Amino acid sequence: MRAMLLVNPKATTTNARTRDVLIRALGAAVELTVEQTGYRGHAATLASTARAKGYDVVAVLGGDGTINEAVNGLLNPVDETAVAPAADPSAGRPAVIVIPGGSANVFARALGLPNDPVEATGAVLEALRENRRRTVGLGQALWNDQSRYFTFCAGMGYDAEVIRAVEGLRGSGHKATPTRYVNTALRHYLATDKRQPAMTLTGPGIPAVEGVFMAIVSNTSPWTYLGSKPIHPTPWASFETGLDLLGLQRMGPIALLPLIRQILTERDSLPSGKHLVQLHDESEFTLTARRPVAFELDGDYLGERESVTFRSTPNALQVLV
Numbered sequence: 584m585r586a587m588l589l590v591n592p593k594a595t596t597t598n599a600r601t602r603d604v605l606i607r608a609l610g611a612a613v614e615l616t617v618e619q620t621g622y623r624g625h626a627a628t629l630a631s632t633a634r635a636k637g638y639d640v641v642a643v644l645g646g647d648g649t650i651n652e653a654v655n656g657l658l659n660p661v662d663e664t665a666v667a668p669a670a671d672p673s674a675g676r677p678a679v680i681v682i683p684g685g686s687a688n689v690f691a692r693a694l695g696l697p698n699d700p701v702e703a704t705g706a707v708l709e710a711l712r713e714n715r716r717r718t719v720g721l722g723q724a725l726w727n728d729q730s731r732y733f734t735f736c737a738g739m740g741y742d743a744e745v746i747r748a749v750e751g752l753r754g755s756g757h758k759a760t761p762t763r764y765v766n767t768a769l770r771h772y773l774a775t776d777k778r779q780p781a782m783t784l785t786g787p788g789i790p791a792v793e794g795v796f797m798a799i800v801s802n803t804s805p806w807t808y809l810g811s812k813p814i815h816p817t818p819w820a821s822f823e824t825g826l827d828l829l830g831l832q833r834m835g836p837i838a839l840l841p842l843i844r845q846i847l848t849e850r851d852s853l854p855s856g857k858h859l860v861q862l863h864d865e866s867e868f869t870l871t872a873r874r875p876v877a878f879e880l881d882g883d884y885l886g887e888r889e890s891v892t893f894r895s896t897p898n899a900l901q902v903l904v
């Protein structure tokens with residue numbers, strides 16, 4: 584079995600020691616090629632090349648950003664015409680191995696992997712030995728003439744504004760800790776628009792909903808983690824179903840506080856509340872905004888957008904887990 588290991592040396596919790604442990608462990612199990620990412624977007628090019636060259640596995644040591652790039656590289660091959668359409672699209676792509684090396688590692692943890700890279704290495708080696716694969720769907724966001732796949736979430740509105748603010752802080756040398764996210768979210772709450780909702784939700788077979796302030800789109804649950812605590816705004820979302828959505832039509836504290844209490848609790852039922860918009864297992868919907876609204880995908884801020892369509896891509900990838 585041939586595997587390409589992509590290492591992001593700049594990811595928050597990735598260091599030379601975990602990289603070397605992983606290289607030794609994986610190298611003993613498969614025929615391994617190691618590539619370090621040198622710049623933003625590099626993981627996509629490397630993963631795309633791995634697919635074109637017929638690698639069986641692409642392993643990623645890094646954070647959710649590097650995994651997102653690698654997954655996009657795997658789904659957008661160098662030469663799409665060379666790939667015959669298959670009944671199970673995941674079968675025509677290298678399988679994926681994820682080793683958490685970032686700050687939040689939502690994709691790895693949502694797959695049930697330990698958040699520690701050495702423990703996760705043990706778990707994926709066992710999966711390799713037993714050829715234990717899980718086929719997962721992905722989300723796809725499409726806007727203007729662009730598109731990008733996401734592994735766990737996308738969002739428009741307040742959550743994307745918070746991510747933008749935290750990315751600004753990271754750019755000036757601060758670490759992205761759970762405390763920093765909470766403090767930034769609290770501070771930014773004062774500034775976010777709580778009076779004039781910009782967005783309308785539409786979709787095939789979905790009654791149009793106007794007056795949406797923010798929307799979380801999920802491909803799995805949890806949506807994110809605060810330290811070790813999972814947050815569940817869309818508790819029914821899963822890698823095996825279509826996309827879920829939670830939209831908010833009120834941003835005041837009377838609407839938000841009960842919602843926050845509910846999503847911090849592990850539960851099987853959907854959050855309840857008067858001004859919530861919820862979708863489960865949908866194949867496509869669109870958020871259109873009257874003015875540009877902040878947009879994020881897998882925790883990466885992607886600018887302000889006026890219309891984004893979200894599509895589910897079933898059976899997109901096999902993950903060794």
Ligand SMILES: Nc1ncnc2c1ncn2[C@@H]1O[C@H](COP(=O)(O)OP(=O)(O)OP(=O)(O)O)[C@@H](O)[C@H]1O
Nearest residue numbers: 594595620621623624645646647648649685686687
């Ligand atoms: N050599 C590099 N130098 C600078 N940036 C890089 C390099 N290689 C990859 N990147 C970029 O670093 C970004 C962040 O990486 P990644 O998501 O792996 O780690 P993280 O930010 O620590 O984790 P998280 O996404 O969980 O916060 C990615 O968007 C990736 O494009």
